[in-house]
Amino acid sequence: MSDAKLFQDSAYLQKNQYRDSRNLDARAALHRRFSTAVADWQPWVFDLLQLKPGMRVLECGCGPGWLWRENVARVPDHCHITLTDLSPGMVAEAEAALAGSGHHFEFQQANIQALEFADATFDVVVANHMLYHVPDLPQGLAEVRRVLKQDGRFIAATNGDNHMKELPLLVPEAVRQMTASWRMRGITDQLPFRLENGRSLLEPYFAHVDLHRYDDGLWVTEVEPLLAYAFSMIKPEMDVPETAAAQLREAWAAKIKAEGGIHISKDSGVFEAQK
Numbered sequence: 001m002s003d004a005k006l007f008q009d010s011a012y013l014q015k016n017q018y019r020d021s022r023n024l025d026a027r028a029a030l031h032r033r034f035s036t037a038v039a040d041w042q043p044w045v046f047d048l049l050q051l052k053p054g055m056r057v058l059e060c061g062c063g064p065g066w067l068w069r070e071n072v073a074r075v076p077d078h079c080h081i082t083l084t085d086l087s088p089g090m091v092a093e094a095e096a097a098l099a100g101s102g103h104h105f106e107f108q109q110a111n112i113q114a115l116e117f118a119d120a121t122f123d124v125v126v127a128n129h130m131l132y133h134v135p136d137l138p139q140g141l142a143e144v145r146r147v148l149k150q151d152g153r154f155i156a157a158t159n160g161d162n163h164m165k166e167l168p169l170l171v172p173e174a175v176r177q178m179t180a181s182w183r184m185r186g187i188t189d190q191l192p193f194r195l196e197n198g199r200s201l202l203e204p205y206f207a208h209v210d211l212h213r214y215d216d217g218l219w220v221t222e223v224e225p226l227l228a229y230a231f232s233m234i235k236p237e238m239d240v241p242e243t244a245a246a247q248l249r250e251a252w253a254a255k256i257k258a259e260g261g262i263h264i265s266k267d268s269g270v271f272e273a274q275k
């Protein structure tokens with residue numbers, strides 16, 4: 001299967017890449033530890049939700065529920081929040097973390113392409129860093145529009161073409177030869193839903209679309225978190241050859257020692273769309 005197909009293959013996403021939060025954890029850990037942004041990502045996204053007491057919210061592709069775990073003290077009273085994900089493992093992790101939070105959370109395994117909710121149920125729908133995984137995006141967006149109330153808002157985070165653009169270039173040629181089939185899609189290739197094309201993909205379904213860009217970068221001063229990030233993108237059937245991992249570790253450690261750190265660009269943002 002090609003990388004592009006694998007990236008949107010629900011069996012691969014459920015059973016491998018997102019079976020649990022381990023791959024996401026490795027990537028989030030790098031961002032958390034070495035980000036140069038003034039505001040943390042999840043609180044910055046949460047502000048854009050503009051939640052008010054009593055609102056009904058749906059999150060599609062919630063992962064382990066970080067948006068809510070990191071903002072739980074800021075959730076207004078009497079909100080009704082439904083967290084869904086294609087992966088049952090992710091839903092279970094979100095539920096384990098949030099069930100006793102004192103807020104009204106519900107959890108459900110669900111594909112954004114076929115939502116089991118009545119028309120006009122939600123004030124806000126969230127789909128962060130997941131629309132690029134959806135094989136039939138028009139169907140997914142039609143479902144979001146259908147379940148939103150009139151004047152409801154859709155919040156969708158994604159990355160742009162410059163996101164992590166230095167990372168593949170930091171892999172020495174010798175290592176690249178040994179790891180030709182490493183899965184680096186999402187870093188090296190264009191995402192199907194990205195900052196550059198998101199507006200035109202959303203506009204057929206929503207009356208008004210805004211883009212909020214997040215000003216950020218990475219200054220990485222430790223080699224292991226960067227290795228863990230790179231390895232989290234690897235194809236399921238590939239083991240990292242020991243020699244490749246060792247050479248990569250050595251090359252990146254030498255660069256950090258010589259230059260004090262490694263700069264990597266980030267390019268993320270959030271589309272806010274009104275029904």
Ligand SMILES: C[S@@+](CC[C@H](N)C(=O)[O-])C[C@H]1O[C@@H](n2cnc3c(N)ncnc32)[C@H](O)[C@@H]1O
Nearest residue numbers: 018061062063085086087111112128129130133
């Ligand atoms: C990159 S993670 C993002 C997780 C979370 N939204 C965040 O920003 O931390 C993508 C998530 O989308 C889920 N996903 C992929 N395709 C999906 C689909 N068609 N419907 C619902 N969830 C999906 C994956 O299982 C995974 O948990």
